[in-house]
Amino acid sequence: MLSIGDLSKRTGVKVPTIRYYEQMGLISSPERTDGNQRRYGRGDLERLAFIRHGRDLGLTIEAIKELISLSQHPERPCVGADRIAREHLDDVRGKIARLKKLEHELERIVSHCDGHSIEDCYVIRSLSDHGLCEEEH
Amino acid sequence: MLSIGDLSKRTGVKVPTIRYYEQMGLISSPERTDGNQRRYGRGDLERLAFIRHGRDLGLTIEAIKELISLSQHPERPCVGADRIAREHLDDVRGKIARLKKLEHELERIVSHCDGHSIEDCYVIRSLSDHGLCEEEH
DNA sequence: CATAAATCTATAGTCACTGGAGGAATTATA
């Protein structure tokens, strides 16, 4: 039986975050000691790792909740889980595309900066004048 | 003189957001009519475009505030502005790198999914078992 | 058994907005 602190150390998930996940319904309310402290078992360790992994991959709490509920019905086809992952992949690709545009623009901006006065600072001028941008954003 | 609604239409920044920027000290309190309504001039239009542009580039409110304050002292060297942009560029690059790893992992996960039952669903299994990952994340 | 460390609940704060309530002011139409 692990205390919340032990669970935290083992999973790398902070104590308040574990309580938050419980509140959000991602992990079920664990047993309590006579003194009302949470005690966790092996299953909670795995569940938390699952959640942590999903969050690291950028899945929302909602998506993870869906996946957990799917995983509790092992007989159903897994198209639901697949859909969640695919949608998320699209999302990630969109984000990458946007950030790359951004990277170009920022590169352009800092490369033009000569470290002289604000008056002719490209950073400031670029922000003031959209016309200096190479592409729409 | 533009009403807040006009300013909103011209800049694409929503009305409550304009008020929020005022509250955050990004734009100065505008003139008011006798009936206490805000009236904006040309300068506000430009300032708002500046803010919007910075936000589109992903700069925080704080960073934009710094840039505005820098731009109000045109005689100073622009190393401050340059630093803000550079730091942000590093940040963006880091994000891209992380998202790319993620993209690979998700690709691998969905490509392995055969649409059969949850029991052998790769999505669920991948989330449960870090060992199935190709790289650390 | 005394003290230190960990835990409990409840609440508020973070960021950058967004939305709604309830009421006042302005503008458009009849």
Add this chain to the structure above:
DNA sequence: TATAATTCCTCCAGTGACTATAGATTTATG
């Protein structure tokens, strides 16, 4: 000019995913 429609005002609450604090209680250690 009267009324209706629209816009505006302030204040407050909610978003997501935590993080932090305060004050009280429980557990572990010497």
